[in-house]
Amino acid sequence: MNLYLTHGRDLVRREGTSNQVERxxxxxxxxxxxxxxxREYLFSPLGPWPRFKKLKAEPIKELAMLxxxxxxxxxxxxxxxxxxxxxxxxxxxxxxxxxxxxxAQDVEAYWVVATCGEFEQxxxxxRITLNYYxxxxxxxxxxx
Numbered sequence: 507m508n509l510y511l512t513h514g515r516d517l518v519r520r521e522g523t524s525n526q527v528e529r530x531x532x533x534x535x536x537x538x539x540x541x542x543x544x545r546e547y548l549f550s551p552l553g554p555w556p557r558f559k560k561l562k563a564e565p566i567k568e569l570a571m572l573x574x575x576x577x578x579x580x581x582x583x584x585x586x587x588x589x590x591x592x593x594x595x596x597x598x599x600x601x602x603x604x605x606x607x608x609x610a611q612d613v614e615a616y617w618v619v620a621t622c623g624e625f626e627q628x629x630x631x632x633r634i635t636l637n638y639y640x641x642x643x644x645x646x647x648x649x650x
Contacts, residue, residue, distance in 0.1 A: 508639070508640065509639040509640060510638065510639040510640050510641045512639075513638070513639050514540060514544050514638075514639070514641075515530060517543070517544055517547060518530050518535070518540060518543050518544070521543060521546075521547050522543050526539065526543065541641075544638060544641075544643070545643050545645075548636050548638060548643055549634070549636075549643070549645050551606040551607065552606065552645070552647065555603075555647050555648075556647060556648045556650075557645070557646065557647055557648070558618075558629075558631040558646040558647055558648050559648075561584060561618060561620060561629065563582035563622075564582075566582045566620045566622050566625070566627065567580070567582050567622050569622075569625065569627070570582075570622035570623050570624075570625035573625060575622070575623050575624040575625035576622045576623030576624065576625055577623065580622045580623035581622070582620060582621070582622045583620070583621050583622075584618055584619070584620055584621075585618070585619045585621070586616050586617070586618050586619075587616065587617055587619060588614060588615075588616055588617075589614075589615040589616055589617045589630060592615055592630070592649075593630075595650070596615065596630055596649040596650075599632070599649045599650075600613065600615050600632055600649065603632050603634060603647070607634055607636065609636075610634055610635060610636055611635045611636060611637045611642070612633070612634070612635040613632060613633075613634050613635070614632065614633055614635075615630060615631070615632050615649060616630070616631050616632070616633055616646075617629065617630055617631075618631060630648075630649040630650075631646050631647065631648055631649060632646065632647050632648075632649050633645075633646050634646075634647070
């Protein structure tokens with residue numbers, strides 16, 4: 507048996523509901539639920555930290571048109587790149603995240619660059635990467 511399953515089962519027994527533990531012991535706890543319990547536990551230090559929400563094209567297009575940077579026919583594109591600079595408050599938040607996850611494989615700041623016509627806007631997020639006995643878990647949170 508691999509270390510992920512061994513330690514994961516111990517974690518589910520400690521952190522799962524009695525129903526989840528019963529299903530684990532009976533061998534019928536779905537893999538995705540098993541992973542979800544582990545993920546929730548690993549990222550619990552985040553507390554209410556806002557998650558990075560998927561951006562939608564329509565508001566970007568509307569903003570581009572409002573600012574006169576698009577005629578409304580332009581396609582909206584999104585690109586995620588490593589942030590090359592951070593504002594002071596973003597840096598402080600990134601340091602706080604690194605403090606919450608001292609054993610993280612990686613805590614990095616990224617930009618999601620939205621483009622529509624001549625309009626471009628950057629949204630800053632942090633990606634936390636944790637390695638739990640060979641299984642990689644990632645979560646993206648907002649930096650404001």
